[in-house]
Amino acid sequence: xxxxxxxxxxxxxxxxxxxxxxxxxxxxxxxxxxxxxxxxxxxxxxxxxxxxxxxxxxxxxxxxxxxxxxxxxxxxxxxxxxxxxxxxxxxxxxxxxxxxxxxxxxxxxxxxxxxxxxxxxxxxxxxxxxxxxxxxxxxxxxxxxxxxxx
Amino acid sequence: xxxxxxxxxxxxxxxxxxxxxxxxxxxxxxxxxxxxxxxxxxxxxxxxxxxxxxxxxxxxxxxxxxxxxxxxxxxxxxxxxxxxxxxxxxxxxxxxxxxxxxxxxxxxxxxxxxxxxxxxxxxxxxxxxxxxxxxxxxxxxxxxxxxxxx
DNA sequence: TCTTGCTTCTCTAGTCGCTAGAGATTGTAG
DNA sequence: CTACAATCTCTAGCGACTAGAGAAGCAAGA
Numbered sequence: 001x002x003x004x005x006x007x008x009x010x011x012x013x014x015x016x017x018x019x020x021x022x023x024x025x026x027x028x029x030x031x032x033x034x035x036x037x038x039x040x041x042x043x044x045x046x047x048x049x050x051x052x053x054x055x056x057x058x059x060x061x062x063x064x065x066x067x068x069x070x071x072x073x074x075x076x077x078x079x080x081x082x083x084x085x086x087x088x089x090x091x092x093x094x095x096x097x098x099x100x101x102x103x104x105x106x107x108x109x110x111x112x113x114x115x116x117x118x119x120x121x122x123x124x125x126x127x128x129x130x131x132x133x134x135x136x137x138x139x140x141x142x143x144x145x146x147x148x149x150x
Numbered sequence: 151x152x153x154x155x156x157x158x159x160x161x162x163x164x165x166x167x168x169x170x171x172x173x174x175x176x177x178x179x180x181x182x183x184x185x186x187x188x189x190x191x192x193x194x195x196x197x198x199x200x201x202x203x204x205x206x207x208x209x210x211x212x213x214x215x216x217x218x219x220x221x222x223x224x225x226x227x228x229x230x231x232x233x234x235x236x237x238x239x240x241x242x243x244x245x246x247x248x249x250x251x252x253x254x255x256x257x258x259x260x261x262x263x264x265x266x267x268x269x270x271x272x273x274x275x276x277x278x279x280x281x282x283x284x285x286x287x288x289x290x291x292x293x294x295x296x297x298x299x300x
Numbered sequence: 301t302c303t304t305g306c307t308t309c310t311c312t313a314g315t316c317g318c319t320a321g322a323g324a325t326t327g328t329a330g
Numbered sequence: 331c332t333a334c335a336a337t338c339t340c341t342a343g344c345g346a347c348t349a350g351a352g353a354a355g356c357a358a359g360a
Contacts, residue, residue: 007336017337019318026317037326039337052280059279060254063317073276080265080273087262087275094255098248104210105244112237115230123230125237126223129209130202157307167308172347187355189308213346 003033003041013050020050028053028067061090153183153191163200170200178203178217211240 010017023029029049032042052073056066065086072083107128114124160167173179179199182192202223206216215236222233257278264274 005336016319018320021338022318035326037337038339039326048280056279057317059258060251069276069279072270072273073280076269076271078270079268080270080275081267083270083273083275084262084265084267087258087265091255091258091262094251094258098251098255101210101244101248101251105241105248108209108237108241108244112234112241115234115237117231117234118229119226120222120228120230120233121226123222123233125230125233126219129206129219130198130223155307166348168348169346171309176346185355187308188310189355207346 002044004044004046006040006042009042009046009050012047013054015050015054023050023053026063028063028070059090060094061086065090152194154194154197156190156192159192159196159200162197163204165200165204173200173203176213178213178220209240210244211236215240 004012006017006020009015010020013020015023020029024031029046032040032046035041049070052070053066056069061069068086069083072078072080111125111128116122116124120126154162156167156170159165160170163170165173170179174181179196182190182196185191199220202220203216206219211219218236219233222228222230261275261278266272266274270276
């Protein structure tokens with residue numbers, strides 16, 4: 001039966017070789033059989049699976065969510081409510097990140113707009129950073145990254 | 151002269167103790183003098199410096215940009231064109247992140263909206279992920295994270 | 301003075317999702 | 331048979347922290 005080596009697989013899917021091995025290591029992609037010389041020989045189905053992973057990563061799903069989505073994708077008779085739920089959670093997440101980034105954008109925009117371009121002594125950028133009281137918005141909730149995917 | 155220990159300093163600035171030590175380690179905050187018992191005793195000015203750092207981090211500036219901004223802030227007679235430039239670069243960055251997130255949001259939104267909530271077999275979420283051809287947008291430029299601050 | 305308990309110290313390791321490099325082996329084309 | 335490319339494993343690094351161990355310092359009350 002047809003098989004594909006890791007290099008061509010990387011070319012096919014746009015995922016780098018070390019990343020493919022990394023996905024195997026963390027159990028996202030099953031370990032493929034090996035050649036006599038110990039090289040990975042993937043079944044052609046691996047292409048689809050990796051493309052799925054890549055696409056989900058591009059859409060900002062984290063590895064854990066992808067793991068769940070893959071499990072779901074493997075059970076065609078299962079209800080898709082769970083997949084829907086995962087996607088909705090992710091959507092909420094994206095929306096809140098956008099909202100927070102927009103607040104940042106407005107703040108930085110004001111900072112830049114107010115700068116008279118003279119000496120540091122009167123620089124609005126520096127001033128605003130030094131004194132939170134000059135801010136137009138509150139501190140964000142300290143934890144929770146604005147985003148953290150690639 | 152008055153000094154402040156690391157704990158109260160953390161309380162004052164909202165930056166956690168290990169993070170303050172980390173900032174020292176990477177040279178963002180100068181090493182303070184120590185007590186006889188080897189504890190850090192910060193000059194009161196450290197409060198302002200850390201608040202500056204915290205605020206800039208909250209606004210999404212990365213450590214390197216903050217390092218540059220701090221250097222600038224220490225030179226009141228210097229032109230503020232450079233601070234302005236840094237802020238503008240950062241603004242562009244934020245704006246492009248927003249744009250990319252909005253594209254993601256639209257895509258995920260469509261995925262969710264189109265899902266009939268039936269079996270996995272017909273699930274739009276899974277389907278779209280499995281087949282990039284069903285996408286409403288292109289792959290992003292593969293590298294470049296959407297964002298990566300806290 | 302002693303004890304209790306909080307604070308701080310250093311050090312190491314873990315997080316996430318990769319990426320890069322060393323040095324050894326395997327496979328293939330000429 | 332010889333190059334050279336592809337792949338192997340292993341370790342370490344990125345950014346910006348966070349968590350925990352185990353030891354030591356310090357202040358207040360008995």
